[in-house]
Amino acid sequence: GQNIDQPTEMTATEGAIVQINCTYQTSGFNGLFWYQQHAGEAPTFLSYNVLDGLEEKGRFSSFLSRSKGYSYLLLKELQMKDSASYLCAPEGRRALTFGSGTRLQVQP
Amino acid sequence: GAVVSQHPSWVICKSGTSVKIECRSLDFQATTMFWYRQFPKQSLMLMATSNEGSKATYEQGVEKDKFLINHASLTLSTLTVTSAHPEDSSFYICSARDSLTNTEAFFGQGTRLTVV
Numbered sequence: 001g002q003n004i005d006q007p008t009e010m011t012a013t014e015g016a017i018v019q020i021n022c023t024y025q026t027s028g029f030n031g032l033f034w035y036q037q038h039a040g041e042a043p044t045f046l047s048y049n050v051l052d053g054l055e056e057k058g059r060f061s062s063f064l065s066r067s068k069g070y071s072y073l074l075l076k077e078l079q080m081k082d083s084a085s086y087l088c089a090p091e092g093r094r095a096l097t098f099g100s101g102t103r104l105q106v107q108p
Numbered sequence: 109g110a111v112v113s114q115h116p117s118w119v120i121c122k123s124g125t126s127v128k129i130e131c132r133s134l135d136f137q138a139t140t141m142f143w144y145r146q147f148p149k150q151s152l153m154l155m156a157t158s159n160e161g162s163k164a165t166y167e168q169g170v171e172k173d174k175f176l177i178n179h180a181s182l183t184l185s186t187l188t189v190t191s192a193h194p195e196d197s198s199f200y201i202c203s204a205r206d207s208l209t210n211t212e213a214f215f216g217q218g219t220r221l222t223v224v
Binding site for chain 1: 142144151154157199203212213215216217218220
């Protein structure tokens with residue numbers, strides 16, 4: 001099975017940096033995805049980490065430590081439109097399994 | 109980028125009727141597609157894995173006779189909610205990955221089902 005833990009809610013200020021942590025336990029591990037989901041919409045892909053280390057893509061970066069079962073998503077220069085849920089999804093032997101998601105609220 | 113099209117985007121049906129939801133991969137082939145359900149303010153829960161040309165694999169607690177899945181081609185999977193009840197009202201989302209490149213999973217737009 002899979003066990004995924006990430007904070008339920010976070011609040012940050014426009015222009016700031018926020019880090020969303022995710023710890024996981026999974027039987028069989030191929031990689032870890034981060035998705036963004038706005039209310040009432042389907043998730044959109046943000047990043048995919050297979051190897052340990054930091055992957056940077058514009059304002060978003062994602063880090064993975066396979067040995068520790070740990071990942072984080074780093075959002076820089078926060079914008080109001082970044083208010084959304086962020087889903088950590090380790091890829092096991094079959095499908096992606098999603099954590100409960102972190103609802104990020106960006107304030108002016 | 110790759111696109112997954114899900115139809116309909118919303119549907120209202122009467123209790124006891126059946127509803128079919130389609131999931132199509134538009135520019136890639138997908139031997140495997142996934143069906144998720146999401147209740148308000150909750151995460152996506154995997155319902156079943158749809159396998160082209162064979163039976164779907166259902167997650168524990170998901171009734172296979174109620175949620176019929178058919179994956180007749182490499183670009184189409186369907187989910188039929190049979191004898192729908194109000195508690196089946198939810199957001200249903202499919203996802204698919206390119207069988208050749210096996211990169212990220214792309215999601216359909218989701219289907220908002222309301223059973224009255």
